Amino acid sequence: MSGVLERPDAADLLAIARATVLEELLPALPETHRLAARMVANALGIAQRMIAVDPSRLAALEPRAAALGGRVDDPWAGLCALIRSGAADPGSERHDVVAALLADLARLRCETSAPKTLAGG
Amino acid sequence: MDEGRRERLRSWLARAADDAGLTITALERLSGGAIQQNWGLTVRRGDGREERWVLRTDNPATLEMSHGRREEFALLRAAHAAGVRVAEPLFACDDAGVIGAPFLVMRRVEGIAAAHRVVKWDAVGGGREAAARAMGRELARIHSLRPAGDDLAFLGVPPADACLAFCAEQERALDAAGPHPILEWGLRHLRRTAPGPIAASLCHNDFRTGNILWTDQELAAVLDWEFAGWGDPHADLGWLCARCWRFGNLAMEAGGVGSRAALYAGYVEAGGAAPDPARVAWWELAAHLRWATIALAQGARHLSGREPSLELALTPHIVPELEWHILREVAAREAALERAA
Numbered sequence: 323m324s325g326v327l328e329r330p331d332a333a334d335l336l337a338i339a340r341a342t343v344l345e346e347l348l349p350a351l352p353e354t355h356r357l358a359a360r361m362v363a364n365a366l367g368i369a370q371r372m373i374a375v376d377p378s379r380l381a382a383l384e385p386r387a388a389a390l391g392g393r394v395d396d397p398w399a400g401l402c403a404l405i406r407s408g409a410a411d412p413g414s415e416r417h418d419v420v421a422a423l424l425a426d427l428a429r430l431r432c433e434t435s436a437p438k439t440l441a442g443g
Numbered sequence: 444m445d446e447g448r449r450e451r452l453r454s455w456l457a458r459a460a461d462d463a464g465l466t467i468t469a470l471e472r473l474s475g476g477a478i479q480q481n482w483g484l485t486v487r488r489g490d491g492r493e494e495r496w497v498l499r500t501d502n503p504a505t506l507e508m509s510h511g512r513r514e515e516f517a518l519l520r521a522a523h524a525a526g527v528r529v530a531e532p533l534f535a536c537d538d539a540g541v542i543g544a545p546f547l548v549m550r551r552v553e554g555i556a557a558a559h560r561v562v563k564w565d566a567v568g569g570g571r572e573a574a575a576r577a578m579g580r581e582l583a584r585i586h587s588l589r590p591a592g593d594d595l596a597f598l599g600v601p602p603a604d605a606c607l608a609f610c611a612e613q614e615r616a617l618d619a620a621g622p623h624p625i626l627e628w629g630l631r632h633l634r635r636t637a638p639g640p641i642a643a644s645l646c647h648n649d650f651r652t653g654n655i656l657w658t659d660q661e662l663a664a665v666l667d668w669e670f671a672g673w674g675d676p677h678a679d680l681g682w683l684c685a686r687c688w689r690f691g692n693l694a695m696e697a698g699g700v701g702s703r704a705a706l707y708a709g710y711v712e713a714g715g716a717a718p719d720p721a722r723v724a725w726w727e728l729a730a731h732l733r734w735a736t737i738a739l740a741q742g743a744r745h746l747s748g749r750e751p752s753l754e755l756a757l758t759p760h761i762v763p764e765l766e767w768h769i770l771r772e773v774a775a776r777e778a779a780l781e782r783a784a
Contacts, residue, residue, distance in 0.1 A: 364757060408631065
């Protein structure tokens with residue numbers, strides 16, 4: 323025991339569970355249940371990537387949103403309201419800063435939910 | 444379906460078909476959508492003939508915008524009368540007491556709809572180009588239906604500007620889904636670049652690979668009419684051609700099936716007005732937005748706790764990929780606008 327909780331940790335368990343679904347269960351299942359097994363593997367993969375995200379990356383995005391949208395209590399709602407109001411339209415001062423924040427946000431969200439999108443460019 | 448429901452269904456169908464000798468010889472759940480349940484129904488008529496039907500009914504929680512079975516029945520009848528290839532509608536039942544929810548019954552059409560198979564199938568509908576033309580013809584026939592007469596009165600008054608109506612509807616959807624700034628960014632761009640009003644047509648509003656039944660000879664039927672409404676006919680072309688509905692077969696711009704040129708040729712051949720490429724492009728970006736907000740609404744059904752489902756739980760995880768393409772497309776369109784200015 324190297325910490326309070328027993329090992330293997332969540333990441334390891336999700337990885338081995340996913341490999342077991344894909345390598346052992348899927349080939350043995352009838353066609354009618356394969357889609358469900360693939361969905362289970364997909365869900366485990368997303369969960370793996372979600373817990374692997376460095377929390378400091380998430381924490382770094384919020385102040386940028388708060389600074390732009392002016393809402394510390396709900397930075398993303400504030401940013402959405404700013405965008406909808408037209409105050410970040412092309413030609414405005416904030417346009418490029420918002421675009422850069424959204425690009426970073428999109429990358430992080432794809433890393434967890436759709437990593438193949440990033441690989442495909 | 445338990446014995447009680449099955450017997451109530453048999454007796455209802457016998458009355459609706461005016462055939463006291465009608466019996467149900469087979470009833471099986473078909474693979475189906477997240478919104479409806481589809482049942483394959485084989486009946487023996489009093490004179491001994493066997494017929495194959497499909498029964499469609501609602502799942503417990505349905506998307507707000509989808510029509511009830513009675514309305515879907517009216518849409519199918521109107522489309523059938525306009526020469527659109529649909530499964531012939533037979534009966535509609537509003538009484539939830541028969542099988543637990545309202546339902547409609549139509550003639551069963553054989554074919555393959557599964558998108559991931561269809562986009563890999565070179566012989567689809569007699570070959571990819573023939574298939575794309577056939578989709579164009581079907582869309583032109585659907586769009587020939589205009590807001591007049593009482594049959595489709597339940598669809599309401601057509602929007603004065605379908606593009607702006609779309610933007611308003613998506614703003615409401617985003618308000619319900621919670622903050623999604625990248626979708627908001629795409630939506631703001633759409634609002635700023637909306638192409639203006641156009642005469643309203645009937646739009647299917649879910650005309651895409653996966654909702655079209657194919658044989659290796661022809662387009663057998665257009666399915667899933669529950670989102671139909673009055674709007675800009677380019678919306679259907681944009682939905683079909685949107686990158687997110689090509690199921691990985693990106694080079695085949697008409698739904699991953701065939702070429703855009705063949706689609707448009709079929710459209711004009713069947714009497715449709717020549718599509719405006721700029722309008723279709725606007726609706727292709729709009730398609731990404733709409734699919735994203737639908738995915739969020741499906742996820743909300745799982746998150747509500749009322750309908751726990753792995754499929755519904757995974758659907759919102761499509762959104763980041765859609766956002767990625769929305770950001771790229773908005774940037775490309777803004778750059779083009781700047782060059783043109």
